[in-house]
Amino acid sequence: MDRQIVVELKNVTKTINHKKIVENLNFQIHSGEIFGFLGPNGAGKTTTIRMMVGLTRISEGDIFINGFSIKSDFNKAISNVGAIVENPDLYKYMTGYQNLKHFARMVQGVGKKEIIETAELLGIGNWIKNPVRTYSLGMRQRLGLAQALLHHPSLVILDEPTNGLDPEGIHELRNTLKYLAHEKGVAILVSSHLLSEMQLMCDKVGVIQHGKLITVQNIEDFMRAGKCVSSIMVDPSQIDMAYHIILQMGKNIISKDMSGKLLAEIEQKDIPEVNHKLMESGIRVYEVQTQQETLEERFLEVMEENK
Ligand SMILES: Nc1ncnc2c1ncn2[C@@H]1O[C@H](COP(=O)(O)OP(=O)(O)OP(=O)(O)O)[C@@H](O)[C@H]1O
Ligand SMILES: [Mg+2]
Structure with missing residues (x-):
């Protein structure tokens, strides 16, 4: 067409x-x-x-x-x-x-x-x-x-x-x-x-x-152009260790909680490397999920940037 x-x-x-x-x-x-x-x-x-x-x-x-x-x-x-x-x-x-x-x-x-x-x-x-x-x-x-x-x-x-x-x-x-x-x-x-x-x-x-x-x-x-947010589930007893490893990799951490769930700005392409570093330190990773921001999140972000 x-x-x-x-x-x-x-x-x-x-x-x-x-x-x-x-x-x-x-x-x-x-x-x-x-x-x-x-x-x-x-x-x-x-x-x-x-x-x-x-x-x-x-x-x-x-x-x-x-x-x-x-x-x-x-x-x-x-x-x-x-x-x-x-x-x-x-x-x-x-x-x-x-x-x-x-x-x-x-x-x-x-x-x-x-x-x-x-x-x-x-x-x-x-x-x-x-x-x-x-x-x-x-x-x-x-x-x-x-x-x-x-x-x-x-x-x-x-x-x-x-x-x-x-x-x-x-x-x-x-x-x-x-x-x-x-x-x-x-x-x-x-x-x-x-x-x-x-x-x-x-x-x-x-x-x-x-x-x-x-x-x-x-x-x-x-x-x-939006952020990519990854949710990583690790053994709850190892959450602080995981937090420091990911922080050291220069990633922006959004939240961590005692259930072992950690949210960070990590693109999908970097997940294998992050996963490797965690496992190297003996951290048990149960689940990793990556999600691109929604249009609503992008919209709110653009509104904020242009305030
Ligand atoms: N006839 C008018 N006289 C004075 N101001 C007006 C007139 N028509 C619109 N405006 C103003 O122009 C601005 C834009 O209004 P408009 O209706 O185009 O917004 P909108 O993007 O469609 O908003 P919404 O999402 O609420 O529908 C508003 O500040 C409104 O008060
Ligand atoms: Mg309108």
Whole structure:
């Protein structure tokens, strides 16, 4: 699959009342890529997304979607975008199907077939005959997503799409987004605080703090830069000896306890050497486990570094 740039932010700034809410953002999302937009509350994610879909004016810079400028060529730029920003706009007194049909009237080339297919894709095929006021929060989220996907957009933007979804719904959403990106070549921007979910879903992450982009990286590179923590179980009577040996090897020790468990920053590649040194000194090693930091741990670390 060729990797075209679907969306590009160039020096994007948003100023409200002389305050820079979003400052000089630059990043791109390619076709077939799921981009996780991460940042603490108030960082500027929704504001950025609102600028991407024309819900709020761009103060400086510009955003290009499939090469079309949001500022000067809005209709063309937005024609290939499907988005849910905050809560999806739905008419509660109409059925799911009527909602989708209503939306389909505003875009070209979407008929009954596309409506049914999209509803099936999102697992609401059985519900669309019922009025939306009878839907649960998760069902509404799914219907909102169906609405965003109806016209086969090349860019899908989802602000907090997991809100209100049950574990099964979250799992299905992940699979649907992966299918759209990896099989259909759609570019997807997702913002969410559910970092364990983002870790499973995203190909790339962009981290924003106080309106500024801190990093944009492939998720593998972002994770690889994290600490690797090893847990070593030794005979409890030998824990202090083990502690000193590992310390002497220049490793950072996180904790040790009387059960014989020691946590230290040791990469997997160094485990054989550590193990060898311990055994040489007659220490009985029962178990060694190595774990890379999670996305949540990495995120908190990056936030701390940039405070
Ligand atoms: N219309 C507005 N007028 C004044 N300030 C605003 C306006 N809209 C947003 N802000 C401020 O801009 C900052 C960024 O808000 P934004 O909603 O983009 O954050 P966010 O990253 O989406 O946060 P969250 O994770 O809580 O959704 C906040 O400090 C917010 O108070
Ligand atoms: Mg937000």
